[in-house]
Amino acid sequence: MDAAAPAQTVDGNAIAGMLWDLFGADVTALVGTCGGCGALAPLAETVVELDRHAAIVRCRTCTRTLFTVLQSSDGTSMRVGLLHAVHSSG
Template sequence: MDAAHSSMIVDGNCLAGMMGDLFGADITSLVATCSGCGTAANVAETVVEVDSHSAIVRCRSCTRTLFTLLRGQDGPRLVVGTLGAIGV
């Protein structure tokens, strides 16, 4: 990545605002299950690569992409990857 398009690796707590915009609530305390390896953990515990346009949310155990949040002119959009389930 060049300086014009840099990203940071952070934990899932950074998703509170974007997910709140999409779902109207902070879902970082919900449990996400990876269909790739079966790991279940709070969304806040995921590994997130975030930049000004998107957040790629990965399983902390196997690094598969659970889902991607995209920021667009029409608002946020969720693209599901290996997210098998999400719940309390």
């Protein structure tokens, strides 16, 4: 996170563009499973700590880090934390 630009806390919809850069599609409707507590929720409903360089995506139920999206001059990348599984909601 960037100390010069404090993070804001938002929901998962706020990182739709960052995830589009990675996957080429809107993946916020996909359902993630937290490896910490087992909660299931659409990525749009996660809690995100967001600044201009990174998004830390947390489980809304237990607050553990599911994954982190990083933006740099090399592009956008994702580091997986406790995101156990992702599946379609249908």
